[in-house]
Amino acid sequence: MKKQINNLVIALAFILTIGCLVGCVKQEREKSRQAQTVTSSTTKEDKEAIKQKQLTYLKEHEKEIVDFVKAQSPKIESVQIDWDQTQWGDGGLTTPEYYMSVYGRINHIEESGWGVDIPINDDNTLNLDEMYIGSDIDIEGRLLE
Incomplete structure (x- = not known):
């Protein structure tokens, strides 16, 4: 009986460890996606700002x-x-x-x-x-x- 409880505790610890790892991986992936979205939209905004400056410069010239x-x-x-x-x-x-x-x-x-x-x-x-x-x-x- 003691051996069965010991095996059950080990199995639960293993399952919890796997669950935590999967959760951490998902969380990191989500952070990465958010970072990519922020970077790409910032880059797009930067490009638009540059284009507007260039167009303004041309109009001045x-x-x-x-x-x-x-x-x-x-x-x-x-x-x-x-x-x-x-x-x-x-x-x-x-x-x-x-x-x-x-x-x-x-x-x-x-x-x-x-x-x-x-x-x-x-x-x-x-x-x-x-x-x-x-x-x-x-x-x-x-x-x-």
Whole structure:
């Protein structure tokens, strides 16, 4: 009888130990998931804040973009920027790794278009000195000569 009680105590201790281990593992997994969620949402918020700073910076330097597009052809009298079409991307072999693309029209012609790509430096600043025409200037689908 004493041996049976001893075995029962050992079995209960074993079951309690396993239960505690399973509970601890579940708790650690939950903490890890919460940490990942906080990290990913914080990172997403940080990225959005960076994008807003970059967009604000570009709007403050709108004249430089307008002058750059105008310099492409003497036929360009005015440049309109469509800020709602601004995009962030990463390129391939022929473009910088990260860049912003700004789009617009010329001479108040609805069926015109152009695109300028602006490299983003490692510190998330924009390099206006190296902007380039990413989408050819066209009117009604024909390249501006």
